[in-house]
Amino acid sequence: MTLADDVFGLLGVVCLAAAVLVVTSRHVIHAALWLVVCFGALAGCYLVLTAELVAWVQVLIYIGAVVVLMLFGAMLTRAPVGAVQELDSGNRPVAAVAGVATAGVLGTLVVAAFRGAYVDIHHTQIGDGKVIGTSLFRFFVLPFEVASVLLLAALVGAIVLTKREV
Amino acid sequence: MHLSLALLLSALLFGVGVYGVLARRNAIALLMAVELMLNAANLDLVAFDAWFKDALHAGQVFALFVVVVAAAEVGVGLAIVLAVFRLRQTVAVDELRQLADVDPVLRVDADA
Numbered sequence: 001m002t003l004a005d006d007v008f009g010l011l012g013v014v015c016l017a018a019a020v021l022v023v024t025s026r027h028v029i030h031a032a033l034w035l036v037v038c039f040g041a042l043a044g045c046y047l048v049l050t051a052e053l054v055a056w057v058q059v060l061i062y063i064g065a066v067v068v069l070m071l072f073g074a075m076l077t078r079a080p081v082g083a084v085q086e087l088d089s090g091n092r093p094v095a096a097v098a099g100v101a102t103a104g105v106l107g108t109l110v111v112a113a114f115r116g117a118y119v120d121i122h123h124t125q126i127g128d129g130k131v132i133g134t135s136l137f138r139f140f141v142l143p144f145e146v147a148s149v150l151l152l153a154a155l156v157g158a159i160v161l162t163k164r165e166v
Numbered sequence: 167m168h169l170s171l172a173l174l175l176s177a178l179l180f181g182v183g184v185y186g187v188l189a190r191r192n193a194i195a196l197l198m199a200v201e202l203m204l205n206a207a208n209l210d211l212v213a214f215d216a217w218f219k220d221a222l223h224a225g226q227v228f229a230l231f232v233v234v235v236a237a238a239e240v241g242v243g244l245a246i247v248l249a250v251f252r253l254r255q256t257v258a259v260d261e262l263r264q265l266a267d268v269d270p271v272l273r274v275d276a277d278a
Contacts (some may be wrong), residue, residue, distance in 0.1 A: 015179070132230070
């Protein structure tokens, strides 16, 4: 076990615990705030895996934009601020079985397939802005442009959907 | 560091997301669980990128694309949730049964 393993393990425990609280919390607002903890720990995991730019994009887009959007949505739909029982539907046992089964199958599969695989993080190129930007604009220009059109379409769609009838 | 550590975290995160999508009733909380699943996929992409020592860094670039698509999905998803709330005064997904042929709870035709 190296230092990277230890740090990743600790961040992983924090991330997983926060994720469980996101899906079990009785408060919508608390769930959104636990989502911040989960995404922050995940950004730390990306840093350990030498993905510097992805980590900062995670902080900016997910914590900065997506969670704030969720909070806005929770408030605009007049979500109950206190603890409520009816945040969960009646199929919690079935959902728990499905979730545990999915995690079990995927987990045993990847552990069996990549048991000895080792990431040599000291000899990988750090994925900083320069490296990722070069790759993005040299080899992935077309997907990048398609993504920009997708964002524009989503923006227009969101405005049309929320516009009151005229 | 061991690759299986990252992959195991990703698998567990995805399982938590699956549980959330199936168990939650509030549409906003449901979207949060979807975000967890997308992040699990992102962690896989980044971990395999670092393991494979990809010269193009395709894993990290596609993780960025997943973030973009997730942002678009949340924007449109919340707009739909707000439209449903304005129409029905509720965001509980198991009360929106009008598309059901026969209501599985009340055992009556949905449009009756």
